[in-house]
Amino acid sequence: MRCTKVENMMSEALDGALPIKKRGAFNDHLAQCPRCLQTFAALQEMGGVLRQLGPFSAPPTLIRRLRGHLAAPPRSFLLTGWLPYAEGLACAVVIGLGVLFGSVVSTTLGLGKADSGLAALSLDLFQATPPDSLAAGYLAMVENTDEK
Numbered sequence: 455m456r457c458t459k460v461e462n463m464m465s466e467a468l469d470g471a472l473p474i475k476k477r478g479a480f481n482d483h484l485a486q487c488p489r490c491l492q493t494f495a496a497l498q499e500m501g502g503v504l505r506q507l508g509p510f511s512a513p514p515t516l517i518r519r520l521r522g523h524l525a526a527p528p529r530s531f532l533l534t535g536w537l538p539y540a541e542g543l544a545c546a547v548v549i550g551l552g553v554l555f556g557s558v559v560s561t562t563l564g565l566g567k568a569d570s571g572l573a574a575l576s577l578d579l580f581q582a583t584p585p586d587s588l589a590a591g592y593l594a595m596v597e598n599t600d601e602k
């Protein structure tokens with residue numbers, strides 16, 4: 455049996471909960487391994503010291519704080535519940551403002567087809583394949599191939 459396996463069994467052994475099947479191998483390892491025997495002896499000693507301390511009561515301030523947290527009503531969605539979604543909302547607002555601003559600028563400069571406020575929100579302003587793009591070249595090539 456390896457030392458790590460024995461170390462994992464030490465807590466159960468200290469509690470007296472180690473199954474009978476494992477006890478033999480556990481004790482055999484302790485008899486052969488001074489390091490594990492020393493560790494187990496230290497844990498037994500620490501358990502004895504802790505038992506001598508007796509029960510410990512928590513300070514009154516800690517008890518009050520814990521009870522306050524346990525009794526606190528669930529947080530309201532309106533106050534702080536929306537915070538996890540704030541990042542997505544901020545992204546949506548920025549994208550919307552970008553589209554709106556871009557359409558206003560292109561309309562002002564006479565670049566776009568948009569002539570109403572509603573058209574400014576559509577994506578008709580953007581060409582799917584700008585004239586100098588790779589996609590436009592590909593489409594032109596495909597059209598020429600189909601004609602032949």
Ligand SMILES: [Zn+2]
Nearest residue numbers: 456457487490
């Ligand atoms: Zn060992």
